[in-house]
Amino acid sequence: MKIKTDAIECAKKIQLIIFDVDGVLTDGSINISSNGELFKSFNCRDGLGITIAHRAGLKLAIITGRKSEIVEIRARETGIDKTWQGNLNKRDAFEDAKKFFNVTEDQICYVGDDLIDLPIMTRIGLPAAVNDAVEDVRNIAKIVSEFDGGHGAAREIIEFILKSQNRWQNIVDEYSR
Numbered sequence: 001m002k003i004k005t006d007a008i009e010c011a012k013k014i015q016l017i018i019f020d021v022d023g024v025l026t027d028g029s030i031n032i033s034s035n036g037e038l039f040k041s042f043n044c045r046d047g048l049g050i051t052i053a054h055r056a057g058l059k060l061a062i063i064t065g066r067k068s069e070i071v072e073i074r075a076r077e078t079g080i081d082k083t084w085q086g087n088l089n090k091r092d093a094f095e096d097a098k099k100f101f102n103v104t105e106d107q108i109c110y111v112g113d114d115l116i117d118l119p120i121m122t123r124i125g126l127p128a129a130v131n132d133a134v135e136d137v138r139n140i141a142k143i144v145s146e147f148d149g150g151h152g153a154a155r156e157i158i159e160f161i162l163k164s165q166n167r168w169q170n171i172v173d174e175y176s177r
Helices: 007-012 044-055 069-078 090-101 115-121 135-140 153-164 168-176
Strands: 016-019 059-063 082-084 108-112 126-129
Touching (some): 007 126, 007 153, 016 090, 016 153, 044 059, 044 069, 044 153, 059 069, 059 090, 069 082, 082 090, 090 115, 108 115, 108 153, 115 126, 115 135, 126 135, 153 168
Parallel strands (some): 016 059, 016 108, 059 082
């Protein structure tokens, strides 16, 4: 993981993690059947990481440009608190998320991969990127996962936050029992 100097201090303040979907929670591939049904592949480790973050008391959200029932299903499965879909301009959804969760910008981590994510990433406490994010997004990010989107990047970023908050070992101990 690539970590900028103030990333650990920023991670200590995080109460809300917001994820983009395509290219972050998935590898960015969008498969469409002949009847128009969308298929997306999600990573199991990312899913467990999201579940762990939720159990550890972090708030979780999705803001995505596309709209898909499968995203709602995955959000429910993993304990994501709120989703905003169909938001090509993510600013309005971001403002709604701040109010909904009653958090300040420095208490937010946003995980993105492409230019559409920059308006949020430039405003928050902990901008994060997947390894295969576009260069402009990687340059803004305070942490860049060593994993590509849909291949464990979300999990690595969650672990980084929980370790920075000295909460990770408790989780490991819980699972070890």
